[in-house]
Amino acid sequence: MALTKNQKVLDFVARSAELTQPDKIVWIDGSTKQIKALKEEAVKSGELIKLNESLLPDCYLHRTKVNDVARVEDRTFICTKNKDDAGPINYWMDPREAYELTSEIARGSMKGRTMYVIPYSMGVVGSDFAKIGIEVTDSIYVVLNMNIMTRVGKNCLDALGKDGDFIKGLHAKCDVDADKRYIMHFPEDNTIISVNSAYGGNVLLGKKCFALRIASYLGKNEGWMAEHMLILGVTYPDGEKKYVAAAFPSACGKTNLAMLIPPKHYLDKGYKIECVGDDIAWIRVGADGRLWAVNPENGFFGVAPGTNEHSNLNALESTKRGTIFTNVALNTDNMTVWWEGLSKELPANCIDWTGKPWNKDKFDKKDKSTCAAHPNSRFTAPADNCPCISPDFNSKTGVPLSAIIFGGRRASTTPLVYQSRDWNHGVFIGSAMSSETTAAATGATGVLRHDPMAMKPFAGYHMGDYFAHWIEMGKKVTNPPKIFNVNWFRQDKDGNFVWPGFGDNMRVLEWILKRCGENPVDAVETAIGYVPKAEDIDISELDYSISDKKKFDIESLKEILAVDKEKWAKEAEELEGYYNDTIKSRIPQELWDCLETLKNNCKTSK
Ligand code: SAT
Ligand code: MN
16 A cells, blocks of 8 residues: 555656556565565565574575676666766766666566565655655565665655655666666656666665765755765764765775774774764765765665674674675575685585585685675675664764765875875865776776776766866865875785785874864875875884785885875876866866876976
8 A cells, every 4th residue: 555645656656567567566664564574575485595593683695696796887877868967987878768778678577576665765864964765676685675775664755745856766677687787867857767687786776876876966956965985983082073984986995994993002092983884975064164974874785705803893793683695605504604704714515606505625715706705795784783883873964074085996106195285186186086996896806997086986977077066065165174095905016915904094094083183293295295204103003914024014104105206197197188088078177277286296306
């Protein structure tokens, strides 16, 4: 039975049903009883595998088709009337053509199936930040994941009232045919259509599709920002709290940084990190002239491989109940899950992510095809499972940002940390981000590509306009956060990571926040911005071996703080090429000016 009198919702559901012709329509009210029944149904049909109830209560494993394991950027389209509005780095399709194409594919595809109507909110229902979406889908997996990742229920419909607008999302699994897979966004119509996939980012429409692509477009028009950023809070020994948002490309450690456990001597002094969000931030200017951020999601869709009690205990703890695992391995000895990096010992009896018995004797960690879990296997875990979830997680006003951090995977050139000279220069640094590709999207991994603000796959409009929006926002914030860039991934000449990363990133965070206070710690002005003096980064009680031969010491730190002007001159030249040949137009003058300054700085001796 329909849960609303909102005619726009009723029309959308009716039109979707007319197109896809399901046997049955079920409205999701988010009640425990309904969700429990759906889990049982999915276990019966084999869509979910129930895991060990005493070790992993209320946890399930799901396997996708092997052709459907990551976001598909080349099949993700921004469908604006004017091609130029989608910009040069989004795939574009004419909206009429896109509606026709996906309607043909989805037509009749739910025959014999059930269509679920999911009313959900991104953000706390009733807050100024929150926006409501309705996703219709023929996948129970999607319903159950959306129920973890977003705030689902009748209260979302009530918040819409009789006449409220919402983001329309239609997901039809169809035959999960990779050749007919399309993830279409119609920012001018507040609409998303996804066909022929059943994997995370392609089908949980509240996440990248709505909370980033559509929301970034809404943000530009309404004067706020939707960013691919984690949000964390640092509590100081005296109780003071400061908040930071950080943008990294997918699978570059956002979840790890967001849930960081500081080194022991910080904990002993009383420092604490709390997680507000691990992937997406919606940011508005507050009445106090600062930027305030919320996490619009309600759960974590984290990368499983590499997660263990040392790398991210908080994430691991978050997956101990009420979690859906996707494409990890099944340990058949005790019906729990396993993935590469979870433990040093390999489980004796495992079914791999494709559903076949795993041969641990053939396992070679460098050869992904021998892995038990897919490199992009995921856990969907409720945020309130997280031991370090921030008490501000459900705050309606969000948290005020002291710093914004950009970062990527860079083997060389980019120092461990540096600070921009001002807001516009910070925007420039974000626009210049590049990172090695990861398994989060289909295609080759480890290839260096431009990924401005980690938004390359997620900005729902022209990247030049997106940069201009950042510049405009800077004019509205009278008390802006300081902007930094970090790189945890610098390698020595033998390819070893020089910086320990993980919990030790606290040492860099501390420096960053010391630069944001009333009496900022000193720094060295370089061609690219402010770099720390090595002695200002706390490396006490740091016991890390870069390799068998070398332990981390202050010299290692100096090495990764160094700015090589020759390399940066090349970087600037390359960036100029990217601006000119790829983005081409609509780049604000402020960024050209910063590029010019960088080029000049690399020529002079400072
Ligand atoms: O697959 S998702 O887009 O949801 C996750 C990611 O790539 O960051
Ligand atoms: Mn992400």
